Amino acid sequence: MIYQKKDLNILGEVIKPGQSAELSFNVAHLHTRTPVDVPVIIERSKKPGPTILFTAGIHGDEVNGIEIVRQLISKEINKPKIGSIICIPVLNIFGFINxxxxxxxxxxxxxxxxxxxNGSLASRxxxxxxxxxxxxVDFVIDFHTGGAFRFNAPQIRIAPGNEDDDIMAEIFGAPFLLYSNNLNKSFRKTCNELGKPILLFEGGKSFHIDKNVTNTAVNGAKRILNHFGMLRKKFNVSEPKKECIKIIDSKWQRASYSGMFxxxxxxxxEVKIGDTIGNITDPYGKFNHFVKAKHNGFIFNINExxxxxQGDALFHISTETTK
Structure with missing residues (x-):
């Protein structure tokens, strides 16, 4: 694709090639009337190229994703050799505050x-x-983490059936690639409907920053930027540590009993049917249930x-994979 030099028109501002800008959009105030802004950090090269958007914090408690975008900015990875990079570290600034x-x-x-x-606050x-x-924007990477106590292995999620998405996911180089359908009214589905390619990264859990997860994501982001010719020479591009496991289907294994897990x-x-993968006990030393794998596959999410x-999700295990 040939990219022409052009102005970026964002939030009523014009950012020309070679310029940097920190914009913000404000859709409401706190109940104290204190304004709350969502920072939008833009770096542009004088040379034409694609515009890449990095987002995180769609969920206010997913701090690990926010840390990933923060590192891209603090390490100046977001200053492109060609094209433009837009970073929004915290989309749900209200949730992050609380x-x-x-x-x-x-x-x-x-x-x-x-x-x-003119809808709800989130809708606005x-x-x-x-x-x-x-x-x-020409390409989007959206960073997430596991909800509650569920810790996700670093993974890219894309909808099945798009060869271009497959290629970009392999370039990113996360240990796992999960094929999952786009959820209704999600950011990922909306981007796809608008013809904007998007990779969704999952890794870690809420209220937690994990060094391995952040390193995996930052290295993946650098590979994507390098693929587009946007990464400056001062940065090294590493090969993925492991071959990507592509998960076509998976199942949650749930708790048969309540207790301490x-x-x-x-x-x-990688586990086999019958392997002991955890145990559930009571506080009194009278009950001990061994949790055994019900499926062959890879564990890519663990409830911590x-x-x-009873019925809580404990392990997410792949049931059909490919490499």
């Missing part, structure tokens, strides 16, 4: 896209992103909560 997943209106930002101009943020920023299997471990109830 350390909550949702917006103050109780809505999940990732379930209200493409948003409504979605509408601003989709209408003021996404039209200027401890996982014995490791994240990313010390207390579980």
């Amino acid at each position: 350390m909550e997943r949702e917006f103050p209106d109780g809505r999940d930002l990732n379930r209200v896209f493409p948003g409504i101009k 943020v979605a509408h601003t992103l989709v209408n003021e920023i996404i039209p200027e 401890k996982a014995k299997a490791n994240l990313g471990q 909560s010390p207390i579980v109830y």
Whole structure:
């Protein structure tokens, strides 16, 4: 693809080639009338090239994703050799302030896209992103973590059936690639409907920063930028440590009993049916249930909560994979 030099028109501002800008969009105030802005950090090369968007913090408690984008900025990886890079480290600034997943209106930002101009608070943020920023973007990487106590192995998620997405996911080089259908009203589905390629990265858990996860994601982002010719020579591009496991289908293994839970299997471990992968006990030393794998496959999500109830998801195990 041939890219022409052009101005970026974002949030009512014009950013020319070679310029840097820190913009913000504000859709509401706190109940104290204090304004809350969502920072949008833009770096442009004088040379034409694609415009890449890095986003995180769609869920306010997913701190690990925010840390990934923070590192891209602090290490100046976001200053491109060609083209433009836009970083939005915290989309749900309201949730981040309160350390909550949702917006103050109780809505999940990732379930209200493409948003409504005069809708709910979350819907207004979605509408601003989709209408003021996404039209200027050529490629998106959105960083997430596992919810609650569930720790995700570093992984890329894409919808099945798109060869271009497959290629970009392999270039990113996460240990796992999970094929999953786009959820209704999600950011990923909206980007796909608008013809904007997007990779969704999952890794770690809420309220937690994990060095391995952040390193995996930052290295993956550098590979993508290098692929587009945007990464400056000062940065090294490493090869992925492991061959990517592509997960075509998977199942959650759930708790048969309530109690105190401890996982014995490791994240990313390949298990066989009947392997002991954890145990559930009571507080009194009278009950000890060994959790045995019900499927052959790789464990790519583990519930790290010390207390579980019957029916809670414990392990996410692949049931069909390819390399």
